[in-house]
Amino acid sequence: MSLLVVGSMAFDSIKSPFGEAEQIVGGSATYFSIAASCFTPVRLVSVVGRDFPEAAIGKLSARGIDLQGLTVAEGETFRWKGYYENDLNVAHTVRTNLNVFEDFAPVLPAEWKETPYVFLGNINPRLQLDVMAQIRKPRIVALDTMNFWIEKSPQPLREAIRNIDILVINEAEVRQLTGELNLIRAARLLMDAGPERVVIKRGEYGVLHLSGDGIFAVPAYPLDTIFDPTGAGDSFAGGFMGYLASMGDKEISEKDYRMATVYGSAVASFTVQAFGTQRLESLSRDDIAQRVSSFRSLSEIPG
Amino acid sequence: MSLLVVGSMAFDSIKSPFGEAEQIVGGSATYFSIAASCFTPVRLVSVVGRDFPEAAIGKLSARGIDLQGLTVAEGETFRWKGYYENDLNVAHTVRTNLNVFEDFAPVLPAEWKETPYVFLGNINPRLQLDVMAQIRKPRIVALDTMNFWIEKSPQPLREAIRNIDILVINEAEVRQLTGELNLIRAARLLMDAGPERVVIKRGEYGVLHLSGDGIFAVPAYPLDTIFDPTGAGDSFAGGFMGYLASMGDKEISEKDYRMATVYGSAVASFTVQAFGTQRLESLSRDDIAQRVSSFRSLSEIPG
Numbered sequence: 001m002s003l004l005v006v007g008s009m010a011f012d013s014i015k016s017p018f019g020e021a022e023q024i025v026g027g028s029a030t031y032f033s034i035a036a037s038c039f040t041p042v043r044l045v046s047v048v049g050r051d052f053p054e055a056a057i058g059k060l061s062a063r064g065i066d067l068q069g070l071t072v073a074e075g076e077t078f079r080w081k082g083y084y085e086n087d088l089n090v091a092h093t094v095r096t097n098l099n100v101f102e103d104f105a106p107v108l109p110a111e112w113k114e115t116p117y118v119f120l121g122n123i124n125p126r127l128q129l130d131v132m133a134q135i136r137k138p139r140i141v142a143l144d145t146m147n148f149w150i151e152k153s154p155q156p157l158r159e160a161i162r163n164i165d166i167l168v169i170n171e172a173e174v175r176q177l178t179g180e181l182n183l184i185r186a187a188r189l190l191m192d193a194g195p196e197r198v199v200i201k202r203g204e205y206g207v208l209h210l211s212g213d214g215i216f217a218v219p220a221y222p223l224d225t226i227f228d229p230t231g232a233g234d235s236f237a238g239g240f241m242g243y244l245a246s247m248g249d250k251e252i253s254e255k256d257y258r259m260a261t262v263y264g265s266a267v268a269s270f271t272v273q274a275f276g277t278q279r280l281e282s283l284s285r286d287d288i289a290q291r292v293s294s295f296r297s298l299s300e301i302p303g
Numbered sequence: 304m305s306l307l308v309v310g311s312m313a314f315d316s317i318k319s320p321f322g323e324a325e326q327i328v329g330g331s332a333t334y335f336s337i338a339a340s341c342f343t344p345v346r347l348v349s350v351v352g353r354d355f356p357e358a359a360i361g362k363l364s365a366r367g368i369d370l371q372g373l374t375v376a377e378g379e380t381f382r383w384k385g386y387y388e389n390d391l392n393v394a395h396t397v398r399t400n401l402n403v404f405e406d407f408a409p410v411l412p413a414e415w416k417e418t419p420y421v422f423l424g425n426i427n428p429r430l431q432l433d434v435m436a437q438i439r440k441p442r443i444v445a446l447d448t449m450n451f452w453i454e455k456s457p458q459p460l461r462e463a464i465r466n467i468d469i470l471v472i473n474e475a476e477v478r479q480l481t482g483e484l485n486l487i488r489a490a491r492l493l494m495d496a497g498p499e500r501v502v503i504k505r506g507e508y509g510v511l512h513l514s515g516d517g518i519f520a521v522p523a524y525p526l527d528t529i530f531d532p533t534g535a536g537d538s539f540a541g542g543f544m545g546y547l548a549s550m551g552d553k554e555i556s557e558k559d560y561r562m563a564t565v566y567g568s569a570v571a572s573f574t575v576q577a578f579g580t581q582r583l584e585s586l587s588r589d590d591i592a593q594r595v596s597s598f599r600s601l602s603e604i605p606g
Contacts, residue, residue, distance in 0.1 A: 182526075182529065183525065184525050184526065185527050205508040206522070208522075208525060215525050216601065217522035217525070217601050217602050218602075219520035222511060222518050224485055224487040224488045224491075225485075255605040258603075259605060262604055295604060297517060298520050299519075299520050299521075299604060300561075300604070301521075301562075302561050
């Protein structure tokens with residue numbers, strides 16, 4: 001089934017202890033949609049400037065990502081410059097230029113208003129609410145956010161969170177959103193405030209997926225080559241939601257949610273092995289299946 | 304089979320965001336031996352001062368821990384004072400008084416020299432070497448250390464590590480010991496330098512167990528009540544080595560190593576639920592079995 005994502009598309013300039021890259025294509029919606037398109041048809045809602053390369057748009061299109069919802073606006077594309085120190089879990093921002101993103105007002109094409117799966121990427125919570133208001137009867141709505149919006153727009157963010165099914169955020173953000181240090185208690189507070197599930201991204205430590213039915217922990221795949229953690233969280237979300245959307249209209253079971261968490265983790269583990277979307281773009285279904293099987297042997301407790 | 308541990312016994316004064324405790328019984332050998340005694344007979348080599356409470360010694364004895372190797376020396380017991388901030392993974396030391404530990408020279412009782420399982424707790428690497436020199440034909444020797452010894456005694460430490468089977472240390476120590484940032488590459492360097500296995504403790508993120516046969520990741524058990532992380536690593540090691548020693552003299556398989564890692568994690572997950580050794584002391588085999596089964600559902604990837 002179709003999966004709609006709204007989020008940023010950007011030029012990133014990134015430095016990590018393992019190299020650097022200047023002005024490469026990035027953004028949450030870019031990583032998410034490439035990852036999700038390994039599993040299901042994707043509808044992308046975002047905005048770029050006239051400077052965004054046609055070749056990059058062509059690549060998304062070639063993956064079957066529907067770009068009807070992509071606005072090409074006068075002006076420059078959103079730009080982010082940042083770096084990682086030895087602790088790859090923390091991104092340090094040097095500069096953010098919103099550019100065309102400043103006036104972004106997502107309007108869904110008429111036939112997209114009934115998209116069953118929706119991912120509200122990390123953008124202004126008011127825009128996330130705008131998109132939710134345009135969607136009719138979705139099956140699953142998931143949302144990501146970040147410290148910036150938790151501080152600047154707590155009210156709209158709270159309202160958005162009240163109406164979603166799955167919250168997908170970082171460990172530090174779980175604590176910041178709730179003011180509760182204990183992660184499990186914090187996640188329960190969030191589930192009391194709206195979503196049925198909280199999926200906590202912990203960088204190189206993997207993912208905790210909490211629901212009323214219990215907790216599922218997936219380690220990050222241990223890699224001896226990590227170049228750039230940028231986009232790992234968005235790729236995880238793309239693999240996770242893409243896998244769920246690929247279930248068709250059958251009822252989603254706890255088992256499906258677990259497998260979605262593993263598939264998301266598998267996809268994310270490839271993203272960090274190169275700068276930008278490079279490795280993600282060349283990912284085959286076979287690569288993913290092999291990595292999922294490696295996850296099994298990584299975490300299998302003998303019977 | 305018997306398991307010998309050499310390490311510290313101490314009075315700890317601890318403050319965490321969740322409470323504090325003054326001068327409670329602690330030390331690596333204390334936590335280790337209580338945890339291990341859930342599985343196998345334990346032989347304890349350590350030193351305390353005249354101020355160490357007889358009741359505490361009686362409690363160890365009542366668990367079947369053999370205290371022939373415990374010296375009661377003139378002077379005061381080793382004291383540690385520390386605190387944890389919101390990040391429970393980092394212990395901040397306020398004060399360390401070695402006291403009777405300063406002149407500690409472990410001498411094994413004659414009949415202990417053929418103990419098959421040996422754990423060299425986090426003490427001066429020269430003492431670890433002394434103990435190794437006294438042991439004849441052990442089946443498995445494991446060793447723990449800390450940043451202090453990595454900085455102060457790199458040579459004796461390297462020599463000790465060359466002759467052990469399993470290195471059990473923290474994530475940060477793996478990087479510090481090798482100067483290699485990537486954890487997997489760092490663990491491989493360590494395995495090239497001696498031990499067949501490196502078991503990496505990652506606090507609230509669990510454990511990575513690396514060997515020539517691959518990697519096993521166990522998450523830490525997610526708890527909504529954590530009071531004091533002190534002793535979690537030593538309890539893990541105690542459960543881990545205790546489980547291995549309980550295998551008798553059959554050849555230890557990869558499956559056994561995995562289960563030992565899970566049992567260690569299960570025991571450690573109880574330790575942090577109270578200050579000091581309190582929760583650990585009241586642990587039943589049933590408690591442990593239940594927690595191990597919770598670990599299964601926590602990390603099970605559906606088939």
